[in-house]
Amino acid sequence: MITTGKDYIARIDQLKNDIWIDGEQVKGKLSEHPAFAGILKSKGALYDLQHHSETASILTRKNQNNELFNFAFEHPTSKEHLTNRRIATQLWARKSGGTIGRSPDYINTAIMTLGSSSAFFSGRYAKNVVNVLEHAKKNDLSFTHTFINPQVNRSPHYIEFSNEKEDIIAAKIINETEEGIIIHGARLLATQGGVTDEILVMPVGGNHIDPDYVYAFAIPSNTPGLRFLGRESYASKGINSFDHPLTSRFDEVDSVVVFDHVLVPWDRVFLYRDLDSVGRIFTDTNLNFMLLFQAVCRQVVKTEFLLGLCESVANTIAITEYQHVQEKLSEIIITLEIMESLLLRAEQEGQINPFGTFVPNIKPLMVASSYYQKTYPRLVEILHQLGASGLIALPTEKDFQSEIAPDLNQYLQAKNASATERVQLFRLAWDLTMSPFGSRQTQYERYFFGDPVRLASSLYQSYDKTRFVKQIETFLQDK
Ligand SMILES: Cc1cc2nc3c(=O)[nH]c(=O)nc-3n(C[C@H](O)[C@H](O)[C@H](O)COP(=O)(O)OP(=O)(O)OC[C@H]3O[C@@H](n4cnc5c(N)ncnc54)[C@H](O)[C@@H]3O)c2cc1C
Incomplete structure (x- = not known):
């Protein structure tokens, strides 16, 4: 029931999906196409962790027949289930520094939530959501x-x-x-x-x-x-x-x-x-709750990655003694602590919903995702400010293998790293925030879960402000 990386890749290759890229239809094996080889291999590695002795118990669950299935398909019915889901989600997310937005657990969480909320759906459609969940769970599918x-x-x-x-x-x-x-x-x-x-x-x-x-x-x-x-x-x-x-x-x-x-x-x-039903499908099934929980777990991991990266960049060129550098690094620490606190609060204040699912408190999750849409670009800016020209003077691997290597080794060394170590680190920072991949990451976080303006507006509209207004009335009366 749990797939391996090899089986997943073979499965996707066999599907022969109709994909077009750069003016051409993809022919042959998707896993051998340069655009898809990397992500397929990385997702395959995530699936393989289900079979490794140190990670298997975190990433898999057992059904009544003692068959293993992926954690994302588990119907959470207790706080412990939600906690274990967070740990598993973050384990997978750490493998890419949170940059794979759609690891299989994201939409599998949606499939699990819809299937577990079948009573929301009318007539035969209720059976369909359950069957699709069972099929996905049995075959460890991705969506x-x-x-x-x-x-x-x-x-x-x-x-x-x-x-x-x-x-x-x-x-x-x-x-x-x-x-x-x-x-x-x-x-x-x-x-x-x-x-x-x-x-x-x-x-x-x-x-x-x-x-x-x-x-x-x-x-x-x-x-x-x-x-x-x-x-x-x-x-x-x-x-x-x-x-x-x-x-x-x-x-x-x-x-x-x-x-x-x-x-x-x-x-x-x-x-x-x-x-x-259409207007209530996300809210009444609590799909939003579960998807946001997965997303905020990942965003916490991504913030950890950014903090580690910024601190390493600062250490490498010895700038950590400057107060403004410390202030910038503490901005990332503050973001990390806020995001983590909101996530843990959502988990701590979870409740059983009418479908028997233990769902997190949506409020802190809505706050976290809205906050991150605006904060992530600032974290990227901090990395740019710390790295400065180091994010531009970035020779390639081929340069290091060429006859200019002695120049590079001499002139690109840093206080706390050799030239190669420094360039590797700064290339990672560049790739996370400045390359086309990096720019997309920023756009991704900015629009994650929807337009930031409308998400903030829906937070405002759904937030109960009455008791605060009441407090003001009472305060004015207490003169
Ligand atoms: C990298 C990336 C990956 C994505 N992956 C997926 C995915 O896998 N699946 C998926 O379904 N979606 C995905 N999305 C889409 C994402 O959900 C949308 O970008 C997001 O919902 C915003 O919608 P939009 O892009 O159509 O922006 P628009 O709605 O077109 O907004 C454009 C601008 O107009 C303003 N605007 C538009 N309408 C209104 C309005 N009614 N009120 C106020 N302001 C308005 C917005 O504020 C914004 O500034 C992805 C987006 C990105 C950037």
Whole structure:
């Protein structure tokens, strides 16, 4: 029931998903394509940890038949379950310094939550969410996901009118048959689109008035008509781990997803034209709670990674005695402590929900994710301020193997590191924050879980302010 890295990679290779990148359809094995080789290998290594003696008990759970399954599929029914989930999530996240945003546990947590909240779904759809969860758990599957429509027109009153099939942009239901529903159009932005076994498609947020856009389902990534239009890969051919220590291993590739008359079988549909339930699917199932918990676990790890990196950069060139450097480093410490405290509070104040799931307190998680959207770019800026020109004067591995090596060794040495050690460290800092991979990381955190403006607004709207207003009234009366 728990997969190995080798089996996962072989499985994805066999799917022959329809992926396009840089003007070409990917042919042959995905694991041999430069854009996907690194991420597949890295995800494979995560799966392999399920089999290592030191990590197996953290990453796996047992069912009634004593069969092992991945931790993300466990239905948490106690605080201890949530604590163990945090430890497992962070163990996986540490393998990439938190830079793999979509490690398998992210959407597997969604699949677990939907399956465990089956009572939310009506009629046959309730059975479908349970079956998909069981299937995913049994086969240790991975999922990509798409939750938003193409960015065509975001003006307040825009509604897409598409009477003709040729006019359709945002994916919608265009037909239903005995076998299932037909979806046509596009969705954004499936990170790792085509690199996973399946795709989870959920309704976009906001108010729904047109039932053609009301659907949720999960289908295999190689379903006929499903196409992944990948962005330019940052992991080009010949890239190596010295020059691009993160890009070479963790570039996930984000894709526009095209549904070209895709038939979604009825047994894969979770929600269909149900205008009453669509607005509540994320909140009532507590999907938001569980996804944010996974995300904040990862963001804590990423902050630890940034702190370690900034401190190492500062130590290498001996700048830690300056007060402003200490102040900057303490800004990262403060972020780390705030994020960790919010995470632990969410866990500590968890509760059993109506579906018997022990869910974290959503409030601190909403605060953490909103806070991180704004704080992460500042942490990146701190690294830039500490590294200065060291983040630019970055020879490659080939330079070190060439006849200019003696110059490099002499002139790029640092107080506390040889030239090679220093360049390796600064390259890591550059790759995390300045390379195309690094810039995407910043954009990723900025838009993680949605637009920062609307997320902050939903925090404001959902936050009960009455007792504080009451306190002011009482204070004024107490004169
Ligand atoms: C690197 C990366 C990876 C991603 N991976 C995934 C993924 O795997 N799956 C997935 O489903 N999504 C993914 N996303 C998408 C992510 O969820 C969205 O970026 C996010 O929800 C914001 O939506 P948008 O990009 O369409 O921005 P828009 O909604 O188009 O916003 C653009 C700008 O307009 C403003 N704006 C637009 N509408 C409003 C409004 N109604 N009120 C106020 N201001 C408004 C916004 O504040 C913002 O400044 C990813 C995004 C990034 C950057």
